[in-house]
Amino acid sequence: MAESEAIRSQNALAAAQMYYLDHMKMETIARELRTSRSTVSRYLKYARETGIVEIKLRSPNLRPPHVQLTLAQRLGISVHVVPLAEATDAATILDRVARVAALVVSDQVTTDCVIATAWGTTVSAVSKHLSSREVSGCHVVQLNGAGSHHSTGIEYASDILSRFGAAYNATVHQFPVPAFFDFAATKDAMWRERSIQRILDLQRRADLAVFSIGAFRSGIPSHVHASGYLEPADYHTLMRHRVVGDVCTYFLRLDGSSEGIEVNARSSGCPPEALRHITRRVCVVVGASKVLGTVAALEVGLITELVIDERTAVKLAHHFGLV
Numbered sequence: 001m002a003e004s005e006a007i008r009s010q011n012a013l014a015a016a017q018m019y020y021l022d023h024m025k026m027e028t029i030a031r032e033l034r035t036s037r038s039t040v041s042r043y044l045k046y047a048r049e050t051g052i053v054e055i056k057l058r059s060p061n062l063r064p065p066h067v068q069l070t071l072a073q074r075l076g077i078s079v080h081v082v083p084l085a086e087a088t089d090a091a092t093i094l095d096r097v098a099r100v101a102a103l104v105v106s107d108q109v110t111t112d113c114v115i116a117t118a119w120g121t122t123v124s125a126v127s128k129h130l131s132s133r134e135v136s137g138c139h140v141v142q143l144n145g146a147g148s149h150h151s152t153g154i155e156y157a158s159d160i161l162s163r164f165g166a167a168y169n170a171t172v173h174q175f176p177v178p179a180f181f182d183f184a185a186t187k188d189a190m191w192r193e194r195s196i197q198r199i200l201d202l203q204r205r206a207d208l209a210v211f212s213i214g215a216f217r218s219g220i221p222s223h224v225h226a227s228g229y230l231e232p233a234d235y236h237t238l239m240r241h242r243v244v245g246d247v248c249t250y251f252l253r254l255d256g257s258s259e260g261i262e263v264n265a266r267s268s269g270c271p272p273e274a275l276r277h278i279t280r281r282v283c284v285v286v287g288a289s290k291v292l293g294t295v296a297a298l299e300v301g302l303i304t305e306l307v308i309d310e311r312t313a314v315k316l317a318h319h320f321g322l323v
Helices: 005-021 024-035 037-050 067-074 092-105 123-125 154-168 184-190 193-202 234-239 262-266 286-298 308-319
Strands: 080-084 116-117 139-142 171-173 209-212 242-249 250-253 280-285 305-309
Touching: 005 024, 005 037, 005 123, 005 286, 024 037, 067 308, 080 092, 092 209, 092 280, 092 305, 116 154, 116 193, 116 305, 123 154, 123 209, 123 280, 123 286, 154 171, 171 308, 184 262, 193 234, 234 262, 242 286, 250 262, 280 286, 286 308, 305 308
Parallel strands: 080 305, 116 139, 116 209, 139 171, 209 280, 280 305
Antiparallel strands: 242 250
């Protein structure tokens, strides 16, 4: 018999007290409550979602102090601002944001979940900190191809996908196509193949998307720009179109528009109109160079949950005139 909301809340409170205050292991809590470890995990998730438990980290140096709430209210999305020490270097910032993002992602994975993930420096870092979940029937699908004229890209993308698959005991589906085709007509022909249509269909059926913002220049370069995926002529085209960043190797202007950008016609990345159909879309952002790309993604409604370092969050708030 299904438990009532009142009993569920009581059990969630008891589990949260034992886990967060008494520092008991989940196996011990399960014995105390005479239930399973997976049920304890669900109680803890319920406790966080309903406000029984609130976990907050805030740097004493964060100015203004309410930037997280301010951004969330202005943007209409969930925002997680990761606090930083004043002298934190770029690699440490990436690692700290990735750890928080991994918790955010794992918290949203449920049985039979289809997770669509992009590849790149930031998502790779997130994948290394994913928490295992006792779920079944999950699938992980690659959102954009990773091949180039230098490499198939399979090994790089496979490592990221494999970590997602291992964390959630999920079936992994790679997307064995180039990041950018040489000719748009070649992409159009490939998209008619049944093997490719199967991956595209799985992307469309995804419940959760995980991605970052690509930037031409950053403290830790975006993998697509640091690894020679694009030619100088491509960058000339992108600058001519005033592109500010990309999502899943799909390029955007500051206002979120992407029409007429020739490189997009050759990209295997998930276009904005397709990405928006995925209900939960977690975007992980590290570094000031990604502010304008993040603005573009927000303008076109690609983000439902943003995980961002505090310095970049303040710059984003400045852009919107919130501070």
